[in-house]
Amino acid sequence: MPEIKLVNVSNHICREINLTIRDSEYFVIVGETGAGKTTLLNVVAGVTDHSGTVIFDNHEVNHLPPFKRGVGYLFQELALFPNYSVEANIAFGLRAQGYAKNMIKERVSSLMKMMRIDHIAGHYPNILSGGEKKRVALARSLAPSPKILLLDEPTSNLDAQTAKYLRGELHSLLKKMGITTLHVTHDLREAEEIADRIALISNGTIEQVASPDELFFNPVNSVVADFLGMPNILECRQTRSLTSGLVEILLEELKIIMPYDGKAIHKIAIPPDAVHVYTEPPVQPLLNSFIGIVEDIKQNNSMVKLRISVGKSSLISELPLSLFERKPVGKGAKIFGTIKIERLRYIASC
Amino acid sequence: MQYITTGLRGIIWRVAPVILFFALWEFAARFGRFSAVEIFPPFSTVLLEIIRLFNGGIMTRNITDTLIRVLSGLCIGVSGGIFVGIIMGWRRLIGRSLSPVISILYPIPALGWIPLMMLWIGINEMLPIAVITISSFFPVCYNTATGIRNVDPAMIRAAHILGASEMRILFRVTLPNAAPQIFSGLRLSSGMAWRTVLAAEMVAIPTGIGALIMKAESLVRVDIILSCLLVLSLFCLIFEKILNIWEKKWLGKWSRYA
Numbered sequence: 084m085p086e087i088k089l090v091n092v093s094n095h096i097c098r099e100i101n102l103t104i105r106d107s108e109y110f111v112i113v114g115e116t117g118a119g120k121t122t123l124l125n126v127v128a129g130v131t132d133h134s135g136t137v138i139f140d141n142h143e144v145n146h147l148p149p150f151k152r153g154v155g156y157l158f159q160e161l162a163l164f165p166n167y168s169v170e171a172n173i174a175f176g177l178r179a180q181g182y183a184k185n186m187i188k189e190r191v192s193s194l195m196k197m198m199r200i201d202h203i204a205g206h207y208p209n210i211l212s213g214g215e216k217k218r219v220a221l222a223r224s225l226a227p228s229p230k231i232l233l234l235d236e237p238t239s240n241l242d243a244q245t246a247k248y249l250r251g252e253l254h255s256l257l258k259k260m261g262i263t264t265l266h267v268t269h270d271l272r273e274a275e276e277i278a279d280r281i282a283l284i285s286n287g288t289i290e291q292v293a294s295p296d297e298l299f300f301n302p303v304n305s306v307v308a309d310f311l312g313m314p315n316i317l318e319c320r321q322t323r324s325l326t327s328g329l330v331e332i333l334l335e336e337l338k339i340i341m342p343y344d345g346k347a348i349h350k351i352a353i354p355p356d357a358v359h360v361y362t363e364p365p366v367q368p369l370l371n372s373f374i375g376i377v378e379d380i381k382q383n384n385s386m387v388k389l390r391i392s393v394g395k396s397s398l399i400s401e402l403p404l405s406l407f408e409r410k411p412v413g414k415g416a417k418i419f420g421t422i423k424i425e426r427l428r429y430i431a432s433c
Numbered sequence: 434m435q436y437i438t439t440g441l442r443g444i445i446w447r448v449a450p451v452i453l454f455f456a457l458w459e460f461a462a463r464f465g466r467f468s469a470v471e472i473f474p475p476f477s478t479v480l481l482e483i484i485r486l487f488n489g490g491i492m493t494r495n496i497t498d499t500l501i502r503v504l505s506g507l508c509i510g511v512s513g514g515i516f517v518g519i520i521m522g523w524r525r526l527i528g529r530s531l532s533p534v535i536s537i538l539y540p541i542p543a544l545g546w547i548p549l550m551m552l553w554i555g556i557n558e559m560l561p562i563a564v565i566t567i568s569s570f571f572p573v574c575y576n577t578a579t580g581i582r583n584v585d586p587a588m589i590r591a592a593h594i595l596g597a598s599e600m601r602i603l604f605r606v607t608l609p610n611a612a613p614q615i616f617s618g619l620r621l622s623s624g625m626a627w628r629t630v631l632a633a634e635m636v637a638i639p640t641g642i643g644a645l646i647m648k649a650e651s652l653v654r655v656d657i658i659l660s661c662l663l664v665l666s667l668f669c670l671i672f673e674k675i676l677n678i679w680e681k682k683w684l685g686k687w688s689r690y691a
Contacts, residue, residue: 160585162590
């Protein structure tokens with residue numbers, strides 16, 4: 084599968100983009116709405132004007148029309164053809180490119196089986212659920228066997244459970260097929276979960292390209308750090324192996340129990356939204372809980388950030404304003420908290 | 434069982450007002466303040482007159498003439514309207530250039546074209562056909578162009594990336610998705626054609642349902658005038674129903690309009 088290179092790509096949104104996406108890599112572009120993520124996908128697909136060069140495997144493809152670039156594109160709005168059944172939607176590209184009838188039938192049926200949508204082959208898009216529509220659109224973009232797959236917010240508008248499921252499925256499927264994938268999302272959690280590497284884009288400029296761990300522990304500038312929500316990065320003093328693959332970590336004044344893969348732990352990053360706080364003590368003992376004092380409160384339109392001291396350590400907790408307003412606390416108040424381990428990251432010592 | 438009851442209730446709600454309307458007409462004409470058979474005949478008298486006119490062949494002859502004119506004018510006007518509408522919707526530059534011309538001509542009432550056409554074409558069978566052609570052209574042209582322009586651009590982009598040619602995109606993606614609006618235009622054009630033919634026949638042509646109304650007016654035969662209007666409205670309704678059936682059949686299961 085091809086390596087993609089963007090050299091000095093600029094247009095009305097993107098500015099001087101230089102980016103290399105490796106062969107068979109699962110590359111995620113993350114950024115806020117309007118940052119230029121979709122425009123970048125459109126540049127690779129060849130459906131928008133730009134200056135600079137797009138190179139697939141050392142061949143310039145600027146002059147190639149979209150369908151000759153070997154690119155599959157899953158649009159955010161899906162763009163399923165409402166006048167075609169699921170089966171005909173998937174077969175559309177193959178028919179347009181003149182594939183033989185029996186080959187089309189075979190390919191469509193194997194894709195429907197793979198995406199587990201063969202039971203809705205004759206249904207029309209207007210009666211499908213959000214998840215089913217995504218699967219159909221994905222099967223349609225995979226039908227002409229693309230070498231590169233562009234995914235624009237593939238899990239948007241899905242409930243959290245379905246999104247998580249689809250994400251996992253998508254990742255393992257595309258890795259198995261070895262397709263070079265460019266996935267665009269505004270959701271950092273999604274990016275962390277599936278990316279080989281992440282590019283953070285802001286105002287049409289790439290701010291940092293790094294692996295998820297690298298991005299978390301070494302944000303190169305304040306734009307990246309702001310987007311990451313400035314995680315709490317704490318030095319690990321001591322670890323103690325527990326049974327069943329867990330480790331107890333002593334972080335200054337905090338004790339955290341988390342899954343363990345045997346590496347020595349040097350630093351730990353705790354996203355502010357993984358620090359949950361309560362004004363009342365929990366009814367029953369909770370894992371990774373702490374008691375702290377509110378040192379500072381900062382709020383904007385929708386979020387509140389609390390700086391909490393736990394002994395000599397300091398933690399930042401971020402919570403929605405609506406939740407804070409239900410039980411507000413002032414500076415100096417005693418507060419009870421827990422740390423959710425799902426999004427913890429650690430850096431192994433050398 | 435509940436579906437049957439709901440269906441029955443739907444039919445009753447649709448039919449009852451019509452029956453009530455004709456009953457009120459009958460009652461008002463027979464017992465009301467203006468009851469006079471000559472100037473306000475009851476519904477039953479009009480119904481008998483319709484049967485008499487059909488039996489005598491007068492209505493059949495006149496409605497056939499009118500129908501031929503409507504169908505001819507409508508076919509030419511609608512074909513031209515759809516063709517120009519497709520070009521205007523598909524090629525943005527042509528659309529932008531032609532839009533002002535269409536905007537100027539569209540609001541001109543059909544009656545306004547009759548004197549001009551009388552001078553250009555003369556008073557013959559071509560006159561009503563030409564006027565119907567003009568009046569049915571604009572609604573369908575406008576709606577086709579708008580329908581095509583309103584098709585989700587992402588869908589066209591998707592088809593393009595999947596390797597579809599321009600023609601394939603137009604006929605397999607754009608036109609089917611613009612169809613609901615094209616059908617709206619067809620319904621407007623059909624109504625316009627029936628209104629226009631009546632005006633043309635009343636003003637200039639000696640045959641057809643419009644001409645029959647004018648003859649009845651000179652003989653003060655209100656029952657014939659009302660018979661003609663009822664038959665005319667029935668034909669308008671039949672055209673509307675045919676278009677609805679055609680739309681449902683063409684758009685099939687996929688459209689939210691079907």
